[in-house]
Amino acid sequence: YNKLSTGGLLVGSFIPLENFDSHLRGQMPHFLYAIMLPFYFIFHRVFPKLAITKQIYFILTDGKNRTLSKAEIFGRLSFCGFKMVKYETIGNQIYFTCKKSKTISEEQSPSYGPIVKLKRIGHHGRIIVIYKFRTMYPFSEFIQKDVFEENNLDASGKFLNDFRITSWGRILRKYFIDEIPQLYNWLRSDINLVGVRAISKHYYNLYPKELQELRINFKPGLIPPYYADMPTTFDEIVESEVRYLQKKKEKPIITNMIYFVKALINIIFSGARSK
Incomplete structure (x- = not known):
């Protein structure tokens, strides 16, 4: 954020949560996917949201390779002061361009729980x-x-x-x-x-x-x-x-x-x- 001046562009891509099952299925044989999916779901989608396992998850992963929804990623970008300029879905991946147009939100603790x-x-x-x-x-x-x-x-x-x-x-x-x-x-x-x-x-x-x-x-x-x-x-x-x-x-x-x-x-x- 600090490396970009106001009006600067941020370009990136990600595989949203909505498409990740399809992406994971394409990376391995079907029988292995059926075995791995429950473990993947529990570790990457349940652990980060529970207070008792959240710290363990971030210690093990350093917060990398998380599976987030399109809405959450766009919301986080907006929270950090970026305005979406354009995005396009190609295959399972979303490619986007956004502009730094405002200051970081004053909201101290965006809700994450149930x-x-x-x-x-x-x-x-x-x-x-x-x-x-x-x-x-x-x-x-x-x-x-x-x-x-x-x-x-x-x-x-x-x-x-x-x-x-x-x-x-x-x-x-x-x-x-x-x-x-x-x-x-x-x-x-x-x-x-x-x-x-x-x-x-x-x-x-x-x-x-x-x-x-x-x-x-x-x-x-x-x-x-x-x-x-x-x-x-x-x-x-x-x-x-x-x-x-x-x-x-x-x-x-x-x-x-x-x-x-x-x-x-x-x-x-x-x-x-x-x-």
């Missing part, structure tokens, strides 16, 4: 920390803006083709398991049981000014109006939240009760799920 702490816009615009089970690769939070600029949003208002989400993360989201740690936020009164979803500063800035100002007059919620109204586009999500918040301003308790019941009905009987 529970993540996410900075979100709360009541009166205050930044609150929301707890969730991890559904994305580590360092994914540092490339949210890049993913939006590259892919935009899908019809449901989620990031389109979001490669930051892990395969098991999609399962956790589908059954709302990732939301369970937010019960701690609810007990701390950071959020209400029903309310608009706590969102990041970047996502908050995508909303129209009217809704931004309306949102911060209330605490976010664990169960958002999305599951009551089931909007299918980002514009419909905006309309749904405006409608809910205006009703809540007039009749807060009754509105929350109605939306709570409607959301439960849609989740249980209509199969409403997160993505």
